[in-house]
């Protein structure tokens with residue numbers, strides 16, 4: 001695997017934030033990501049646990065790492081953070097950037113099967129496999145201690161990745177995750193476009209459908225949802241569907257679901273609960 005190309009490097013909270021670009025096999029395009037490495041990982045003294053964060057619609061690799069308020073807490077726990085982009089970019093697909101809910105910035109963490117998108121839009125393989133292989137090879141992270149979290153579309157991506165791959169992620173959490181994409185406009189629109197009309201295939205990427213079938217190792221899950229989030233109110237997120245599916249199927253998942261009065265969908269909300277999510281992951285990553 002060719003080494004990623006360093007684009008920039010900045011010191012921050014007793015560690016460094018690096019931005020890299022690399023040619024991806026999964027997406028057949030250049031991809032960028034940021035990685036925060038605490039000093040222990042930079043000196044090579046020890047391999048540190050690693051958290052992957054998946055962003056929401058319209059985001060790139062920078063939104064969370066610049067305004068999520070995560071780095072001080074990651075430094076305290078000596079955990080690395082990887083923030084990938086949310087889609088391939090500038091692939092030459094007709095209309096790829098015309099709609100903020102589709103294409104650029106909206107990859108939905110699936111492997112597209114529809115011809116228009118299938119060459120490049122393979123974000124599932126990219127974030128779950130290719131990027132993690134690359135990070136493991138080039139940085140001092142302990143891949144056996146990996147967890148995943150995310151926001152909105154990325155919160156769903158995190159839940160879906162963890163439920164599809166029992167034992168791979170120690171813990172998973174979401175800030176206002178889309179929870180049942182087969183039943184909400186955010187989800188149906190993108191699944192139809194990327195995966196076609198076969199709803200059985202959708203179910204393999206839908207966190208609520210996946211939790212009904214989960215047979216893996218014990219999976220700790222934390223969800224925070226702002227009560228004043230307009231996308232929650234308009235039923236794009238549907239956390240209650242996920243809660244009911246979890247409770248009724250009695251699967252090997254331990255879910256803490258919290259609704260936070262007064263908070264909306266923005267990074268003001270995300271940064272308000274970031275410390276609590278990192279404490280949650282640190283507990284499981286250090287066991």
Ligand SMILES: N[C@@H](CCC(=O)N[C@@H](CS)C(=O)NCC(=O)O)C(=O)O
Nearest residue numbers: 056057058059063152153265266267
């Ligand atoms: N552009 C949309 C909002 C999209 C949105 O809220 N995106 C969330 C993720 S779903 C986000 O994190 N946006 C980027 C940011 O706040 O930095 C609108 O105008 O309603």
